[in-house]
Amino acid sequence: MITAKNLRLTFGQGTPLENPALRGMSLTVNQGEFVTVIGSNGAGKSTFLNALAGEVLVDSGSIVVDGQDVTRLPTHKRASRVARVFQDPLAGTCEDLTIDENLALAIKRGQRRGLSAAVKARYTDQFRSSLASLGLGLEDRLGDKMGLLSGGQRQAVSLLMASMTPSSILLLDEHTAALDPKTARFVLALTTNIIEQQSLTALMVTHSMKQALEVGTRTVMLHQGEVVFDIAGEDRKGLEVKDLLDLFEKQRGLEITDDSLLLG
Amino acid sequence: MLSEIALYGAIETGLIYGLVAFGIYLSFRVLHFPDLTVDGSFPLGAAVAAVLIIDGINPWVATGAAVLAGMGAGAVTALLNVKLKILNLLASILTMIALYSINLRIMGRPNIALLSEETVLTPWYELGLAYQQVPVLLFFIIAMIALVLLWRFMKSETGLAMRATGANPRMARAQGIATGAMVILGVALSNGLVGLAGALFAQSQGAADVTMGVGVIVIGLASLIGGEAVVTPRTVLLALVACIVGAILYRLAIAFALNADFIGLKAQDLNLVTAVLVTLAIVLPGSKASVRAYFARRSQ
Numbered sequence: 001m002i003t004a005k006n007l008r009l010t011f012g013q014g015t016p017l018e019n020p021a022l023r024g025m026s027l028t029v030n031q032g033e034f035v036t037v038i039g040s041n042g043a044g045k046s047t048f049l050n051a052l053a054g055e056v057l058v059d060s061g062s063i064v065v066d067g068q069d070v071t072r073l074p075t076h077k078r079a080s081r082v083a084r085v086f087q088d089p090l091a092g093t094c095e096d097l098t099i100d101e102n103l104a105l106a107i108k109r110g111q112r113r114g115l116s117a118a119v120k121a122r123y124t125d126q127f128r129s130s131l132a133s134l135g136l137g138l139e140d141r142l143g144d145k146m147g148l149l150s151g152g153q154r155q156a157v158s159l160l161m162a163s164m165t166p167s168s169i170l171l172l173d174e175h176t177a178a179l180d181p182k183t184a185r186f187v188l189a190l191t192t193n194i195i196e197q198q199s200l201t202a203l204m205v206t207h208s209m210k211q212a213l214e215v216g217t218r219t220v221m222l223h224q225g226e227v228v229f230d231i232a233g234e235d236r237k238g239l240e241v242k243d244l245l246d247l248f249e250k251q252r253g254l255e256i257t258d259d260s261l262l263l264g
Numbered sequence: 265m266l267s268e269i270a271l272y273g274a275i276e277t278g279l280i281y282g283l284v285a286f287g288i289y290l291s292f293r294v295l296h297f298p299d300l301t302v303d304g305s306f307p308l309g310a311a312v313a314a315v316l317i318i319d320g321i322n323p324w325v326a327t328g329a330a331v332l333a334g335m336g337a338g339a340v341t342a343l344l345n346v347k348l349k350i351l352n353l354l355a356s357i358l359t360m361i362a363l364y365s366i367n368l369r370i371m372g373r374p375n376i377a378l379l380s381e382e383t384v385l386t387p388w389y390e391l392g393l394a395y396q397q398v399p400v401l402l403f404f405i406i407a408m409i410a411l412v413l414l415w416r417f418m419k420s421e422t423g424l425a426m427r428a429t430g431a432n433p434r435m436a437r438a439q440g441i442a443t444g445a446m447v448i449l450g451v452a453l454s455n456g457l458v459g460l461a462g463a464l465f466a467q468s469q470g471a472a473d474v475t476m477g478v479g480v481i482v483i484g485l486a487s488l489i490g491g492e493a494v495v496t497p498r499t500v501l502l503a504l505v506a507c508i509v510g511a512i513l514y515r516l517a518i519a520f521a522l523n524a525d526f527i528g529l530k531a532q533d534l535n536l537v538t539a540v541l542v543t544l545a546i547v548l549p550g551s552k553a554s555v556r557a558y559f560a561r562r563s564q
Contacts, residue, residue, distance in 0.1 A: 086434070
């Protein structure tokens with residue numbers, strides 16, 4: 001279970017460019033929930049994810065992951081509990097390393113690394129079968145450099161790497177946004193499969209309201225660094241984009257003007 | 265052409281600079297950390313080894329101490345960068361400058377002669393090999409041991425974490441790798457190798473001198489880049505082999521240029537020749553394609 005309480009974070013404090021990204025944001029994600037997060041540009045979606053991952057430390061508030069207060073911990077000390085897939089398909093893997101070396105990095109996520117060989121013979125079967133599950137023919141290319149793969153293939157491998165070892169939460173930061181529509185559908189389907197099969201707890205930021213309603217078990221909308229609404233279960237069933245817009249207007253008395261949010 | 269002594273001399277120095285190239289491969293290529301500390305850690309290794317040797321300490325122990333001193337210098341550079349957030353290049357320049365004073369302090373004077381002292385080479389002269397072949401044999405063995413150890417390390421879990429740190433730090437952190445610690449370890453290892461090279465160089469040349477570090481970074485880079493132009497570094501092993509090959513080729517090219525009377529070059533032209541060679545080594549591999557395209561057009 002992840003509990004974020006009253007998170008506040010201001011970038012460039014005390015400068016003319018002062019920008020409050022999180023303004024008292026609170027959210028609790030229960031075990032097994034798949035939360036989709038939407039919001040217009042500057043709503044604080046990415047900052048919230050970065051705060052959960054440890055890439056930015058919040059000014060105040062607390063983040064508790066499975067009972068452990070991680071608020072002040074840097075990214076690498078949270079990595080055993082927090083898995084992550086980035087928006088940039090090239091960011092989640094190392095292009096200079098081979099596919100099996102990338103997977104070997106992921107299989108040790110958050111654990112001690114010693115001086116034994118990184119790519120062990122006993123990993124091979126596991127690497128092959130998990131790559132085969134992607135259906136991209138990568139299981140025969142373990143020794144290829146990651147840089148030879150396409151963006152979609154690399155994002156699929158990133159997803160595999162993030163789900164290779166158990167985590168308390170899987171963070172997905174608009175991880176299909178930089179892909180072409182067909183590849184994006186493939187990666188999204190893969191995401192929901194992996195999350196369902198392994199009953200992962202996940203938080204997916206998306207720019208598309210339609211996508212936010214299609215997948216997951218709960219949808220949260222952020223606006224100006226706070227949660228505007230949070231719907232799950234029966235309330236969420238059958239909702240359409242228009243309903244979300246009405247909900248937003250009712251809550252805020254504002255109209256959504258971010259085109260990409262409506263069209264996506 | 266080259267005399268036999270000049271040939272062996274070039275290979276001998278080439279093997280030593282191969283160790284420097286290993287260090288520069290670690291910092292520049294693996295960690296993407298432009299580290300100029302080597303200009304200070306090379307004479308540091310020489311100074312530490314020389315002082316201990318004239319104190320009567322076993323030359324291998326003295327050489328080991330030089331490695332540790334080099335690692336310490338590298339760790340200082342990395343700490344300045346990681347903990348105090350000083351730009352990596354600047355951090356290394358600060359350590360390099362500081363080392364000049366420290367090296368003078370260690371030696372107590374600008375240079376120390378080792379000509380009559382027992383060095384790591386002394387017992388090897390009793391093997392019955394020609395005088396100029398002895399250092400080549402010993403330094404070849406040392407370079408090969410360093411190559412194998414470094415190769416095994418780069419393939420280990422920690423070594424892989426270090427490579428990920430240099431290639432994609434954000435991804436490395438997300439995988440739970442303490443990237444700061446990896447930079448400190450890597451730059452320390454790099455300068456440990458350079459300290460080793462300095463210690464061996466002092467013992468083979470018979471002296472440690474406070475100015476012997478000037479331009480080590482350029483020679484190391486020349487070896488690294490030249491080696492990569494000759495041996496395509498597709499794997500870690502090939503990249504390490506390229507370091508050694510590049511360093512020996514570099515020394516041979518220098519020896520040839522200085523020995524060929526018809527070119528008219530003298531010892532004082534060394535740095536100019538180095539700069540030209542580095543430029544060629546950087547430019548030539550990239551121009552292969554355009555040269556090929558030119559001839560392809562011509563033949564149409």
